Each structure stands twice: as structure tokens, then as C-alpha cells.
Amino acid sequence: MEDDAIGSAMRRYVTRRLAQAVGVLWAAYTVSFFVLYYLPGDPVAAMFGGGLDSTTVSPAQIAELRHRYGFDKPVFVQYIDYLGKAVRGDFGNSVSTGRSVTATLAGALPQTFALAGLALLLSVVIGGALAVSASYTRRRWLRQVLLSLPSLGMSLPTFWVGLMLIELLSFRIGLFPAFGDGGLRGLVLPAVTLAVPPGALVAQVLAKSLLAALDEPYVQTAQSKGASRLRIHLRHTLRNASLPTLTVVGLIGGQLLANAVVVETVFSREGMGRVTANAVTTQDIPLVQGVVVFGALVFVLLNLIIDLTYPLLDPRIIATPGSRGAIAGVGA
């Protein structure tokens, strides 16, 4: 009808979302900088932690190192220095390893991306299949069993799942390697481990909305037209019920990154999770800053993509600010 109007609304929307994204990135950067700065200790002190090391290094040597890294400048000067460089894409060097932050992240990213990508795929496919089966089956007991699986999956600690999988499938049967990045085979166990909690979440949310959608009038219409139960599920209710799930998938992105810390440690993989955990314990300010900005970027992008996907699933939603709030009203 009025393609132009929709197009310009869309452009305004995207511009606005991008501006918001920049704001979010700046805020994340600033807040994390000052939080790290005002924590007790500093990155140089952390270099001498873990025992009695600092008793061997004189305060003068420590002061010299602080000067070398610029930690002796006033906090605001340091903040401006860091921010100025960050805007130009230079996050400086890690204090504990001396590698450039961008190189460290670039080295870790592909592995985490592969891991999280596979885990996301597994969680959507397995969680989705579980939800559809639960709502499709007419056997009440089976439905109950299937519906209780997600709660179980969410309550299992990730490190425990990982250790059990290693114990059974690597140490006992030798099917998969217990550590390292031995290609796809090495990726299976960590990805399965990482996929358990988000898979459970997908199953739970999708099953709930599927069951609710089955009570909608359009299902009766479809039934009266003679559509099969399977067709109703796959063509009608799944499409309508997937909107809340899509919102959840956005949140899963963050969850995957957070759980990657545990999974990467258990499976001895290099990746964003390990980098983050190390950076935080050693108060490696430049590296943590890099991680925070990266994390915020992923979150912002993921949510942007999801918001832009809503209209494709449900054309009644026009991508305008606050559109997500309108979803609830759509069915009415």
C-alpha cells in the first residue's frame, strides 16, 4: 500500500536503534572502566599476586611498572586516553600478557563463535523439537514427562554436565577428545554442554506459547477446514508461537557468552569466556574493556536483528519503536 511510508519509518527506526546502540556501548565502556578502576588493587599489583611474590619486588619497581602502563596518571586522564584510542579501534595492550587487546579478542573470537553458534543451533533445534513434540502428543503422561525435561535441563550445573560428558564419552569410551580444538569432533561435547540451559529455555517458552496458541480461534478454523494436526502445528501455531521464543533467543546470546566461561574451562578451550575470566581476575583493565565493548556490541546487534525479524514472522508488526510491546496486543 504505502511502501514509501513504511520504508522511511523503517529507516528512522534503524537510525534511532543505531544511535541507541552507540549510547549503550559508551555506557558499558564507561561504567566498566570506573568499576574496575575503583576496585581494590590494580593490574600491576595483580601481576605480583598469588603468593608472596610481591615481597621480592620493591615498591620502587612496582611504581616504575605503574608508570610504564600509565596507571599513575589521574583517573580522568586515563579514561580519556583509553576512550580516545578505543574510538579509533585501539584498545591498547593487555597488561598481564602484553598482547594487543584486539589481537587477543580476534584470536579467541572464532573459537567462541563456532562453539556458541553450534550451541545456539542445537538449543533451538532440540528445544524446538521438544516443545513441538510435547504439544503434539495426545498422551497426557508423555506430555508431562516432556514438559518436565526443560526444568531439569535448566537446573543442571553446566560444569557438572560437562564433566559427566567428558567422563563418559571421552575418558571411558574415547569417542571425543576431552580438550583442545580438534576440529568438529572437539567441538561436539562443549557445544552440547553449552546448549543444555538455553535449549531448555527455548523448549519451555515455546511449549507454553504453542499450548496457548492451540486455543486460538484460527486453530478451530484450520481444523474445520480439515487441516491435519501436524499441519496445524507446523504451519499455523508454530509460526505464531515463535515470537516470544525469538525474544528469548536474543537473551540466549548473552547466556551463551556467560556460560562459555565455564565450558571453555572444563574443556580447556581458548575463547572469549576464558579471556574474560582471566582478564577479570587479573584486573586487566584494557582487556576487560575490550571484552565489555565486544559483549555490548554482540548484544546490541543480536537484538537489532531480532527486532528486524519480527515483521517477517508476523507482517502485522511494523517495525516501529515499541513494537515489541505491541506483540501482546496483536492477537486480540
Added chain:
Amino acid sequence: MPALSSLRRGPRRISPFVLAAALLAVPLSACGSDDSGSTGGAAATSSNAPGQSGGTLAIAVGTDVGCVDPQQVRSSDTLYSLRQTVDSLTDQNPTTGQIVPWLARSWEVSADATTFTFHLRNGVTFSDGTPVDARVVKDNFDGITTKLGGLASLGVNYLTGYAGTTVVDNLTAQVKFSRPNAAFLQATSTPSLGLIAEASLAKPPAQRCSGGIVGSGPFTLSSYRPNQSITLAKRQGYDWGSSLWTKRGEAYLDKLLFQIVPENGARTGALQSEQVNLIANVIRSDESGLKAAGKTLRTVTLSGTNALWVNHAAPLLKDVKVRQAIMFGIDRKAVTGLFPSGTTPATSILSPKTPGYADQSSFVAYDPAKAKSLLDADGWRVGGDGIRTKDGVPLEITIGNPGAISSVDTELELIQQQLKDVGIRIKIKEIPVADINNIQQSGSYDILIANAQRPDPDILRTQFSTKLNNTYRLSPSALDTLLEQQAATTDQVKRKELAAEAQRLLLENADVIPIVNYVVEFAFSPKVRGLEFNPSGHPELHGTWISR
């Protein structure tokens, strides 16, 4: 479920505090006590029969510090690999503590322990082909003191008072100090003073960390993947091994693969399922499983103790009676049960393996009755909750766990129970890694628990001299003089006497409270042969081979 042991948060952190110091050419002590491992002494596996060349040794270690420059790294986990890439001027016999030739075929030390003249072996090259000569020795020591500074925290300490190196001729380097540094000779045997090539010295410290260095060792770095693995390859044509090594020429193994596996249980499982051949930092609860799987266990007793380091400025701990009550209130035998088999109760602040060790077991003993009577006599009365008070002040002391290591919490909980029996309440405080330095500098702690390791009595001076950092806030005393004198004495008998007297003073006054002798346990496949360990507990892999 064997994997459950790995629920412990992480590997026990090996205190990367391998402060070496010197035994001037001759062992100070009867430190020939054995290397009491579960499978026998260190020499037991050294075989004169020729080994088989070739193959890859896969090793699992717990941590990666993110740096592959041996001069900058202190963590044992990383030095296990980096030790193989550099040679040192000297080597130290793990059994006798004696300093023996390696890259230096001989040396002279001036009587006042300020001038060290090294005569280098001829024909040694770095893996880039450049020679190991007096010039590069000078540039290494200059680089550590001027360019690395605090980044080479061990090396810079070993070189305290460094006044410069003179290149006497191509193969003679004379190292001078502005004050006596008897500890220096032993320090030259450590990887922290391992020699690296000019090309590496020219690089910025950060680049050396991430890209590694060029050394003259029996292995060279072939790849480093942070938090994942360190791979070393055999140096072709290597022919200048330490005089301690039985194998001449090149190493047996073609390749060393150090996998970083943070979980204890995962390392154990990896060895059991033969995904690796050797693991470090075995914990007590995994021993039986490994033995059952036919693996060889080897406990290496290090030259230091696990101890309570006391802040003498803390109000309650100024009182010697309180410190002594803690000393006598700890059942060390019971604590050894938490550490790998072969761990023994401490009998001094140095372990029996440390050159200069002197038995102080009359002061370092478990005697709860004595602890109670000391406190009674000091006016501490038992209150209703079993905790003593004096003038309304409860006898409550906080012990900090630097780095918040979970296995240390277990140890502290046991000590907490033991001291409760004599009426002392212990509070346990986790101290984040980044905060340890501040706490030590500001003195805002009662007691810290930690390991200290150094195959030389000079550790007594660096830890307890009030003329240095004086982290423990001791008052100046006769102890300072003893510590200064041992650092300036080249007469070995005299030096041992001075060290013994210093230990007596420290332990009689309970200035520090030793708990157990510090060990590290390795486990390996029985196919791994010829594995030896240096006095710092790093494996020497040049003579190691895999039986096929």
C-alpha cells in the same frame, strides 16, 4: 564418579616464587635427604641404558600465564615448558644442591661475594645461529635490570646490587655487584636468568611474552596458543647439555606438547585415558585412581614450606606468646593428609631439601597442652564459647588466603578447628589476586598463608630482613645481622652456621609459622622414562624418552 574430585575450583596454584640463591659451588648442608616420592628417589629412574629417540610427549598442566618469555614468567606451570628452551650458566644438583657447570665450564667468586667470573663453553649457539658469548651474557643481565625491571620480578631480585658485567674476552664474563650477593651463583642456574639471543633482547617485553624468545636450549618454541597449548620441537644439533645430564647431544623426544587443562579431574582423566603422558599438580584424592590405572606417581619435595606469614604489627600478633601458641596448636601431621602423599610436617621454615636447612623441631611442634599453658600464663582466659579473651578482647585472628585458592580453604578450615581447641578463633578471608600486593604493602592483615620456595638460605634474608621490604613488619634485631652476614659469606661451613642461627631465632620467636614441606606431585605413564626434576621441581625433559 572419579570426575567429582575436579569440583575443586582449580589446580592448586604453585607459588611461582622460585627465588633461587646460591650455594657457592659447594652444598651448604646435608641436603642429600632423598626426594621422597611414592615411587622412590629421583635417581631411581635415571637409566644408563640408552633410550629410544623420537616421539611426542604430551603433558597436561593447569594454567597459562599468557607469556612465553622465561625471564618474565614465574609460574611453575609455564616454566615446566620454558625451562626446556633456555640454557643457564650453571645447573644445580637436585640431591646435593651443588652448583655445577652448564654453559659456564668454570667460574671464580671473589671472597667478598661481589665479583663472579664465568668462563663459557665454546661453540654454543642460539637456535638462530648466533653464538653464546660473553657479550650476550652481559646484554642479558643488563636487559633484565634496565629493560625488564619489575617484569622480571625473579631475575631483578637475583641481580640486586648489580653493578655491571665486563666482557673480559669472547668467552669470559665478569659480573660485579655493589654489595655481597652470595645468592647469585645459584640464581644463574634458574630459567629466570636463562640466556636468550640478541634478537630477542632487542624486542619489547610484550612482544617477547607473546611471541617467545630465541634460546640455546634442547628444545625450541614451535607454537604458542594462549590458554591452550605450548608446543616445543627438538633443537637439531644440540650438544651443550648440563654436566648433570647423562644423555649427551640432542634430546630423545622430537616434540613436547604442553596442553593447558585447568580442571584437576580432566588432567587426571586425560592421563588415565592416555590422551596425555604426563600431568603436573596431582591432588591427593586422585592418587588412588591413577595408581589403579597403572600410572607412576612422583612427589618432588621442593625447597620451601607452606607457612603462615605473620604480620608483626597486628595488635594480637605482636605478642610472642600468642604466636607460639599458634605454632604449638597446629597438628601438622593431620594437615599433611590434605596434600599429596609424601608431604611431611615442616621442621623449619626451610624444607630439609633446602641447602642450609637446620632442624628446629623443638620449636615447630604440635603440643596443644603447651599452647594452652602459654596462653594461660599470658593472661588469656577461656570464655563461655571456648574462645579466650584478655581484658575483654577476644583472641581472634584472621588468616588471609591470597588468590582465594579453594584447596587452601580446606587446609585453613582444618587449622581453624585445631586452633579452636586451644582457644583461638581463626577467621578465614579470601583475598583477590589483584589485592594481595596492596594488603602486604599497607600491612592490613594478620596472617597470610602461602608457599615460599628457594633452593638457598638467602630466602631468609629476602623474606625477613628489616632492611628490605619488611613485609612482615619485624623490628630490627640481631637477626638482620645474621642474614646480612650469610649473604656475604663464601665460607660454606660458616654460612650454614649463620643460616642455622637465623632459623633458630625465627622459630623460637615464632616469627613465621611453618606448616608442611612443600611438594608437587607428577603422574605419568610407565612408558615415560628418564624423567628428572631440577631443584625447583621443573622436569628436565632432555633425557626423557618414551619406551615403545
